Amino acid sequence: xxxxxxxxxxxxxxxxxxxxxxxxxxxxxxxxxxxxxxxxxxxxxxxxxxxxxxxxxxxxxxxxxxxxxxxxxxxxxxxxxxxxxxxxxxxxxxxxxxxxxxxxxxxxxxxxxxxxxxxxxxxxxxxxxxxxxxxxxxxxxxxxxxxxxxxxxxxxxxxxxxxxxxxxxxxxxxxxxxxxxxxxxxxxxxxxxxxxxxxxxxxxxxxxxxxxxxxxxxxxxxxxxxxxxxxxxxxxxxxxxxxxxxxxxxxxxxxxxxxxxxxxxxxxxxxxxxxxxxxxxxxxxxxxxxxxxxxxxxxxxxxxxxxxxxxxxxxxxxxxxxxxxxxxxxxxxxxxxxxxxxxxxxxxxxxxxxxxxxxxxxxxxxxxxxxxxxxxxxxxxxxxxxxxxxxxxxxxxxxxxxxxxxxxxxxxxxxxxxxxxxxxxxxxxxxxxxxxxxxxxxxxxxxxxxxxxxxxxxxxxxxxxxxxxxxxxxxxxxxxxxxxxxxxxxxxxxxxxxxxxxxxxxxxxxxxxxxxxxxxxxxxxxxxxxxxxxxxxxxxxxxxxxxxxxxxxxxxxxxxxxxxxxxxxxxxxxxxxxxxxxxxxxxxxxxxxxxxx
Numbered sequence: 377x378x379x380x381x382x383x384x385x386x387x388x389x390x391x392x393x394x395x396x397x398x399x400x401x402x403x404x405x406x407x408x409x410x411x412x413x414x415x416x417x418x419x420x421x422x423x424x425x426x427x428x429x430x431x432x433x434x435x436x437x438x439x440x441x442x443x444x445x446x447x448x449x450x451x452x453x454x455x456x457x458x459x460x461x462x463x464x465x466x467x468x469x470x471x472x473x474x475x476x477x478x479x480x481x482x483x484x485x486x487x488x489x490x491x492x493x494x495x496x497x498x499x500x501x502x503x504x505x506x507x508x509x510x511x512x513x514x515x516x517x518x519x520x521x522x523x524x525x526x527x528x529x530x531x532x533x534x535x536x537x538x539x540x541x542x543x544x545x546x547x548x549x550x551x552x553x554x555x556x557x558x559x560x561x562x563x564x565x566x567x568x569x570x571x572x573x574x575x576x577x578x579x580x581x582x583x584x585x586x587x588x589x590x591x592x593x594x595x596x597x598x599x600x601x602x603x604x605x606x607x608x609x610x611x612x613x614x615x616x617x618x619x620x621x622x623x624x625x626x627x628x629x630x631x632x633x634x635x636x637x638x639x640x641x642x643x644x645x646x647x648x649x650x651x652x653x654x655x656x657x658x659x660x661x662x663x664x665x666x667x668x669x670x671x672x673x674x675x676x677x678x679x680x681x682x683x684x685x686x687x688x689x690x691x692x693x694x695x696x697x698x699x700x701x702x703x704x705x706x707x708x709x710x711x712x713x714x715x716x717x718x719x720x721x722x723x724x725x726x727x728x729x730x731x732x733x734x735x736x737x738x739x740x741x742x743x744x745x746x747x748x749x750x751x752x753x754x755x756x757x758x759x760x761x762x763x764x765x766x767x768x769x770x771x772x773x774x775x776x777x778x779x780x781x782x783x784x785x786x787x788x789x790x791x792x793x794x795x796x797x798x799x800x801x802x803x804x805x806x807x808x809x810x811x812x813x814x815x816x817x818x819x820x821x822x823x824x825x826x827x828x829x830x831x832x833x834x835x836x837x838x839x840x841x842x843x844x845x846x847x848x849x850x851x852x853x854x855x856x857x858x859x860x861x862x863x864x865x866x867x868x869x870x871x872x873x874x875x876x877x878x879x880x881x882x883x884x885x886x887x888x889x890x891x892x893x894x895x896x897x898x899x900x901x902x903x904x905x906x907x908x909x910x911x912x913x914x915x916x917x918x919x920x921x922x923x924x925x926x927x928x929x930x931x932x933x934x935x936x937x938x939x940x941x942x943x944x945x946x947x948x949x950x951x952x953x954x955x956x957x958x959x960x961x962x963x964x965x966x967x968x969x970x971x972x973x
Contacts, residue, residue: 380448380480386422390469392453399424399472400448400480402510403441405491413438416491417449417472418510425462425471426451434477444483444490444507450476503946505937517934520643521922525592527639528613528918531632537590537615542577544570544594547899554598556608564963570596573915575834576900578616579872582911583903590615592918598943603930604864604920607943612867613921616913622855622871625912626811630655633859633866633916637807640925648805655859656810663812668706668789670815673863674808676796680788681766683707683776692753695737698778705778706788707766710795714742714771720798721748724775727794733787737776744770793863807924809861814838817854818885828886831856834900835870836910837882844881859916861924869914876904 380400388397401419408414415426415438426449428435434449441447451472462468487503488496490510501508508514529539545568548555555569571577573595581589593614601607613632617625634653641648656674663670666679684704687695695705713720721738728736739759740747746759754762766774775795777787796802817837819830827849835854837843843852855871873879879901880890893901922934932938939945953971954964 384421385417385419385424386466388424388453388467388470388472390455392470393455395453396450397453397472398448398450399426400446402490403443403445403447403483406438406441406443408439415441415447417447420515422466424467425456425465426474427454427471428474428477432474434474437477437479438474441477441479442483442485444486444510445479446481446483448478448480449474498940499946502932502938502940505947509936514933516644517922517926517928518936520640520926521918521934521936524636524640524922524925525611525918527636528632528921529592531635532590532613532615535588535628535632537588538586539591540581540586540589541591542571542574542581542593546571546577556596556598559962559964561962572597573612574614578614578913579834579900579911580903582616582618583906583908585618585909587618588615589617589913593915601939601941601943604923606919606931606935606938607941608939611918612915613918614913614915616911618909618911620871620910620912622813622857622912625869625871625914626654626857629859629914629916630809633809633861633921636921637809637861637925641807643925646805646927648807650807651809657813658810659814660812660816661814664785665706668785668787668792670812670858671860671863671865672810672812673793673802674810675802675804675806675862676792677801678709678711678792678796680785680792681707683762683765686758686761686765687754690754690758692750695750695754695776695778703779704781704784705776706784707762708775708777708788708791708795709766709768710738710773710775711769711799711801712771713740713773713799716740716773721773721775724791724794728777728787728791731787731790733777733783734779736787736791737778738773739776740773741768742771750776804927807861809859812858812860813856814853815856815858816850817852817856817882818849820850826887829882832868832870833882833886834873834879836873836878836912840875841878841881844878844885849885855912857914859914864920864924866916866920867914869912871910871912874904874908874910876901879904 377398382398385399385401399417401417404416404418404423406413406415411430413428413435416423417426428438449472451474453470454473456469456471486507488500488507490507493511493513509518545558548569553572555572557567557569560566560568574591574593578589591614593612594609595612596609599607617628630653634650637650641650660670663672665682668680682704684699687699687705690696699705721740724738725736737750738748739751751759762774768774775791777784777791815831817830818827821828831854835856838853838855858868859866873882880893883893919931919934923931926934928934955971959966
């Protein structure tokens with residue numbers, strides 16, 4: 377017999393009745409039923425119930441073993457009675473009568489229990505992450521992550537992509553976030569940077585002629601945490617393709633994402649659906665108008681409408697003057713709110729003010745009768761035109777966001793989400809994908825008083841050199857695109873600018889000289905001078921994909937060992953001070969006192 381187990385804790389069934397077996401695992405729960413002790417023994421695969429009574433030689437040891445101690449149990453498989461079977465366990469038809477037990481490792485008193493799903497403070501969970509990972513939900517999430525990555529890899533290979541690894545120690549890249557720097561011992565005073573993304577290298581692989589590259593790539597960015605962004609490091613499905621148009625990129629990655637989401641849509645019986653292929657294409661300007669942002673949640677049926685023209689000369693002077701000043705009024709429908717009290721609408725206004733906006737106007741409607749100051753002053757005819765523009769029913773209210781276009785769009789977008797959540801309009805049984813396309817190549821920086829890149833400076837402008845030479849820069853669109861699912865941006869991507877003369881011109885418009893480009897992006901611009909194919913790609917975030925599939929609101933729940941929001945590893949004690957010896961070897965002097973010799 378094997379030293380530790382003949383079966384795992386999720387394996388035995390009624391077909392094993394009478395077998396002599398050996399199991400090893402952790403003590404998940406203990407229950408003493410007056411002379412009969414029950415232990416749930418847990419391992420990676422599942423849970424098996426162990427039974428010991430006063431006749432069992434193992435009883436004394438099992439009684440003394442604390443929860444989460446590691447045991448090896450020898451015993452006989454017995455069928456449970458029909459009344460005591462557990463249909464929620466794969467092993468629920470049987471139990472093991474313990475004949476012998478060995479304590480492999482004793483557990484101290486736990487800082488947090490493993491059994492159950494009670495919430496515990498973040499610092500405790502992350503300091504004892506090895507215990508946290510034993511908990512059922514988190515354990516399942518990490519297994520899901522592994523399976524999703526395997527599925528992504530398999531599907532990319534099936535699409536004709538080849539996996540390559542790119543350097544971890546490299547130079548700073550123009551991704552926009554702060555770098556993590558690594559000092560060089562053999563080059564005093566110089567630093568490597570951890571890659572914010574493999575962007576430069578994957579483009580150079582295309583220049584090298586490899587055609588279709590992919591990688592489950594680690595990326596490192598010194599940026600603040602958010603619910604959907606882990607500080608420090610993250611992983612992405614990085615890919616790049618040669619001799620492709622934007623539609624070719626979409627056609628290659630859509631089946632991969634659609635296939636993975638369909639494969640795990642019913643994970644843990646969630647029974648979700650995935651939007652059909654091809655995914656919707658939404659121009660950036662349409663997205664900003666209809667949804668108030670560039671990562672719309674299409675499960676939300678509400679659509680924002682610009683009603684600025686309908687307030688020209690209006691009796692509601694505030695909105696009329698806003699429109700006359702060149703600003704906008706955006707409207708968000710509030711369907712079937714006739715039964716809502718005035719407090720519902722006032723609470724929405726108070727919420728908008730708490731978010732830093734001046735307020736959120738509204739008009740109520742019940743049985744076709746309008747209510748509220750805006751409706752009263754705008755008039756019956758004016759409100760009828762608004763109802764027609766929005767397709768409102770007789771019991772549908774409406775909210776208004778007014779002001780500068782960017783602010784009005786932002787408020788309307790946030791209000792669209794809040795109204796839909798409050799009214800229960802978002803279908804959580806769907807995965808809705810879309811592409812956001814036609815991003816502007818440039819924008820006007822009000823602070824710097826100059827034109828600058830709005831998104832990715834290395835994207836090919838639509839119209840190429842002719843557009844750069846003849847069009848207003850603020851009207852030029854780029855071959856840039858984002859893939860969005862349920863309001864979560866999975867990645868940005870682009871058809872790259874592979875021609876040096878177009879790159880120099882694009883940077884010139886943004887105020888950079890040819891020398892600036894040659895200095896800051898020498899590796900890539902020099903490579904492009906030796907024959908570069910048209911190429912493009914993207915990099916969907918693995919962590920965010922798993923977060924969506926696991927239906928987790930925070931990305932840390934799908935990462936094995938995440939950092940805190942302050943980018944600290946409480947379990948390993950990082951970051952920490954370097955020793956004086958280490959600093960001398962690296963020719964570094966720090967301004968904060970660390971440990972002494």
